[in-house]
Amino acid sequence: MGKTNDRRFYETVAAILQLQVDDVTDEISPENTDTWDSLNQINLMSALEQEFGVTLPIDSLEAVDSVAALKDLLAQHGVRV
Amino acid sequence: MTGPPRPPKPIGLTQMHRILDEVHANPTIVNINRAAEALLPSAHRLASAEIKIGCLATFTFDAIETSLRLQALRAGIAADTFIGPFGRLEQELIDPASGLAESRPDVILLAVRLKDSCPAIYEQFNTLSPEQSKETLRDWHDRLAAALRAFRVRSNAHVLIHNYEMPAAPALGLADRASAASQVDVIARANDALTDLASAMDNVRVMDYDGLVANHGRLNWTDSRLEYFARMAVAPRNNWHLAGFYIRHLRPLVGPSRKVLVLDADNTLWGGVVGDVGLNGIELGGDYPGNAYVAFQRRVLDLYHRGVVLCLASKNESGTVEEVLDSHPDMVLRREHFAAMRVNWDPKPANVERIATDLNLGIDSMVFLDDSPVECELMRTALPQVLTIQMPPEPAAFPGVIESLDCFDQWSISAEDRRRGSLYKADTSRRSLKKTTVDMPTFLRQLEMTMTIYTDHAPHAGRAAQLTNRTNQFNMHTVRCTENDIRTYLEDPNHHVFTLALADRFGDSGIVGLAVVRCDSDRWVLLLFLMSCRVLGRTVEQGFVAWIARRAREGGAGQLIGQFLPTAKNRHFADFYKTCGFSRDDDRDELQAWAWDLQTADPSLPDWLQVIVSEQTE
Numbered sequence: 001m002g003k004t005n006d007r008r009f010y011e012t013v014a015a016i017l018q019l020q021v022d023d024v025t026d027e028i029s030p031e032n033t034d035t036w037d038s039l040n041q042i043n044l045m046s047a048l049e050q051e052f053g054v055t056l057p058i059d060s061l062e063a064v065d066s067v068a069a070l071k072d073l074l075a076q077h078g079v080r081v
Numbered sequence: 082m083t084g085p086p087r088p089p090k091p092i093g094l095t096q097m098h099r100i101l102d103e104v105h106a107n108p109t110i111v112n113i114n115r116a117a118e119a120l121l122p123s124a125h126r127l128a129s130a131e132i133k134i135g136c137l138a139t140f141t142f143d144a145i146e147t148s149l150r151l152q153a154l155r156a157g158i159a160a161d162t163f164i165g166p167f168g169r170l171e172q173e174l175i176d177p178a179s180g181l182a183e184s185r186p187d188v189i190l191l192a193v194r195l196k197d198s199c200p201a202i203y204e205q206f207n208t209l210s211p212e213q214s215k216e217t218l219r220d221w222h223d224r225l226a227a228a229l230r231a232f233r234v235r236s237n238a239h240v241l242i243h244n245y246e247m248p249a250a251p252a253l254g255l256a257d258r259a260s261a262a263s264q265v266d267v268i269a270r271a272n273d274a275l276t277d278l279a280s281a282m283d284n285v286r287v288m289d290y291d292g293l294v295a296n297h298g299r300l301n302w303t304d305s306r307l308e309y310f311a312r313m314a315v316a317p318r319n320n321w322h323l324a325g326f327y328i329r330h331l332r333p334l335v336g337p338s339r340k341v342l343v344l345d346a347d348n349t350l351w352g353g354v355v356g357d358v359g360l361n362g363i364e365l366g367g368d369y370p371g372n373a374y375v376a377f378q379r380r381v382l383d384l385y386h387r388g389v390v391l392c393l394a395s396k397n398e399s400g401t402v403e404e405v406l407d408s409h410p411d412m413v414l415r416r417e418h419f420a421a422m423r424v425n426w427d428p429k430p431a432n433v434e435r436i437a438t439d440l441n442l443g444i445d446s447m448v449f450l451d452d453s454p455v456e457c458e459l460m461r462t463a464l465p466q467v468l469t470i471q472m473p474p475e476p477a478a479f480p481g482v483i484e485s486l487d488c489f490d491q492w493s494i495s496a497e498d499r500r501r502g503s504l505y506k507a508d509t510s511r512r513s514l515k516k517t518t519v520d521m522p523t524f525l526r527q528l529e530m531t532m533t534i535y536t537d538h539a540p541h542a543g544r545a546a547q548l549t550n551r552t553n554q555f556n557m558h559t560v561r562c563t564e565n566d567i568r569t570y571l572e573d574p575n576h577h578v579f580t581l582a583l584a585d586r587f588g589d590s591g592i593v594g595l596a597v598v599r600c601d602s603d604r605w606v607l608l609l610f611l612m613s614c615r616v617l618g619r620t621v622e623q624g625f626v627a628w629i630a631r632r633a634r635e636g637g638a639g640q641l642i643g644q645f646l647p648t649a650k651n652r653h654f655a656d657f658y659k660t661c662g663f664s665r666d667d668d669r670d671e672l673q674a675w676a677w678d679l680q681t682a683d684p685s686l687p688d689w690l691q692v693i694v695s696e697q698t699e
Contacts, residue, residue: 015111018118039143042307046317047110058306 009081012051016043026068052079094465097127101155108321117147128159130335135186137165137173139197140314148324156332174228188239188331195245206252206264218271226278239334243290244272249299283565288330329487339488345451346395346402355401366411373476378413380483385418388498389489390505392421394432399424420505430463441614495544497591507587525689529586533693541580542567544592553650556611570597583616594625604640605633626661630684643675
């Protein structure tokens, strides 16, 4: 596994939200990003589950309102990014 | 700082297939999204067919759309999709102003789960009496049929509908099978009723969704969290498989199905290199791995019997491969199964091109199977229109490669399909005759051709419809017909449907020609006129027109009118009516009219064409 968790996280988020990896910052949120709609909210969670082999609780979906919150959620499940 | 980004180089077919192969090997959400971003903006340029798909589902379908469009592209189709609001299936079908109606789809996918349309059958089964469950299902099917009929009044779109999946855990548990009120039985009968409903309507077909779910594992198919949270019936990891399933069913309706399978020999048909280890040294038959190669050959033979034309391309000394085909006791495939064999040291793309020419088929109808990554890469680069599949390293996985090929699939298999392999074999014999003879009339006389013409012969309706859907080159007016369309012509006293069968000394080609004629009082109009490319260039097409012209004259017509609609595929035959003696009757470019004056014309048939007029069901 050559890539760091960090890199894998940003690449996953970028692929789902159709952003450049460098443009993914902590502040990216559904409010300021058109592609972050309700379908991609689910896609983000599912893609991170696939990428890191973790199971994220579905009730956290609604609470995740930024990239920073996504990172916190992953950290709670043992993935440091 | 870097400069402004350079515009990306346009993606070509080779690169497209590489990207899609990667997704197929590992269809994660990220890989699917990346491929979509790279490919979908260029889909119409990269595809060879276009289609509009309307999707109506009883569950949230949006997450499947991207996979659906990518799987379509993998099959050479640029798909534009309309996804209806979930749970409004009947309204979308019935309302003439619905989003579905406005999207004017060519194909509609009805992603129906009985669990959604009749939840009690799944969720409260033990509280239902047998009468209640019957009543619930009848009511649902009545509503579905009414909605489909309302839709059918306005649209001829193909309709593909899911059958109903079995519960992973029947409500009565172990006792379900023995019970008079078995849930599994009730759902099986609902599936029978759905099949009846579909076959009573034109162009409505059932897809075995239950089989798909079973193949991937009932317990693995749905992510219950997403089902309860977002009404998603399919776990994200299965979106790609579901989309592939839809395209498998849809592709034969759109047309670009493949026809030819070109196989490598060493390490594909058998283990080892016959040139090195000799006839008795190859791995074939007996125990592992020889038994896996035998199983692989049996699957290939199944394809042959379904109408796939088999060919062989092997880098070997001429004679070595032939010896295995003729003499090895465990070979399943023999020389007679191959319509063409190229055993030489030429590059394989050249051999594949040569085979396409010999068989008179397009490069885009070929599939190439080889164990060598180098050969596969060469083929993908040189001939990206060929579907190239690299055999996996494990021989035990070989039979599965054939089982998962969906590019040859068709909705029905005709008697002609079953015999196609031998038909093409006879064709190559005809061509070798062509090489040894001097002039065309002599060659044509040596063929000893007999064409049998049937008039309004109802048993040919299915094959006639198939010809309208399959024939692209010699198709004067490309209109795709259903069997019902053909029956309508058959039964109308003002129309004739002529079907033509051809036989010669090498074999019987079956029904290869179709003409649909509208008989006006003073003239006959050839609404449809087409012939399978397999028999072209033997004057049968000219003979068929001449015979129809004579019939028209006998029927009192003064003119025979031909119609020509130019397409990308039939350009080569733009002058066909002219060479027969017709002249232009209008100056339109799209649907041209050509007239043959039967008072002055001489519609004679060449002496090498014997005609039999079948008296059946005139």
